[in-house]
Amino acid sequence: MKIENKKAQIKIQEMAFVLVAVVFLFALLFLFFARFQLTQLQKTAEEVREQRTMTMLKVVSSLPELRCSKSFGTTTEIYCIDKDKLKVFGEIRHIRNKYADIWKSAQISEVIIEEVYPIGDIYIVYESMGEPENSFTYSTYIPLCEETIGIMECVVAKIKITTRSV
Numbered sequence: 001m002k003i004e005n006k007k008a009q010i011k012i013q014e015m016a017f018v019l020v021a022v023v024f025l026f027a028l029l030f031l032f033f034a035r036f037q038l039t040q041l042q043k044t045a046e047e048v049r050e051q052r053t054m055t056m057l058k059v060v061s062s063l064p065e066l067r068c069s070k071s072f073g074t075t076t077e078i079y080c081i082d083k084d085k086l087k088v089f090g091e092i093r094h095i096r097n098k099y100a101d102i103w104k105s106a107q108i109s110e111v112i113i114e115e116v117y118p119i120g121d122i123y124i125v126y127e128s129m130g131e132p133e134n135s136f137t138y139s140t141y142i143p144l145c146e147e148t149i150g151i152m153e154c155v156v157a158k159i160k161i162t163t164r165s166v
Contacts, residue, residue, distance in 0.1 A: 049107075053138045053163050056106055060113075060125065060159055061142050063099075065089055068145050068152075080154065083146040086113060090123045099126065109135060110162040115144060117156040137162045 060066065061079045066089060068080040089095055103111065103126045111125040137160055144157035 049136065049163060050138070052106060053108075053136075053161050056108060056161055057138065057140050057159055060111060060161070065095065066125075068143075069147070080143040080145045081113065081157065081159075083144050086123050086125075086144070089125065096126060104128070107164045108161055109164050110137075110160070112160045113142075113144065114158050114160065115155055116141065116158050120155065133164075135162050135164055 058079075061081060066081045066085050068082045103109075108126065109128045111127075113123045113125060115121050139158050139160040141156055141158055143154040145152050145154040147153075
C-alpha cells in the first residue's frame with residue numbers, strides 16, 4: 001500500500017511540474033509576442049509622426065498668410081513663401097497666436113524658416129515654451145521670394161518643424 005501511495009505522489013508531482021513548465025513556456029511566449037507588438041507599435045507611431053509632420057510642412061508652405069501672392073490664381077500650384085508676409089507674420093504676435101492651437105494639436109513645438117542660400121535671416125513662425133524631451137526635427141527646402149519692382153527675387157529657404165513624441 002505504501003509503494004502505491006509513493007507512486008501516486010510521484011505521478012502527482014510529475015503532473016504539477018509539467019503544468020508549471022507549460023505555464024512558464026506560455027508566459028515566455030506571451031512576453032516575446034508582447035515585445036514584438038510593442039516594437040511594431042513604435043514603428044507605426046514613428047511613421048504616423050513623419051506623415052503628420054510632412055503634411056504640416058506642406059500646410060505651412062501653403063498658408064495664405066505666408067504664401068506668395070503670385071501663386072494665387074495660377075493653374076499650376078506653386079509653393080513659395082513671401083518674405084514680406086513672413087516678416088509681418090513673425091512680428092505681429094496676435095497673428096501667430098491664432099495658429100498656436102493648430103501647432104499644439106499637431107504636437108508641433110517649433111516652426112522655423114531659415115534662409116539657406118545666400119545665408120541670411122531666420123524667421124520663427126511658432127515656438128512653444130520649453131524644450132520638449134523627445135523631439136524630432138523634419139525639414140524641407142522651399143523658395144522664399146520677395147517682389148521688388150515687379151520682379152520676383154527668390155532665395156533658397158528651409159522649413160524646419162520640430163515635433164514632440166506623443
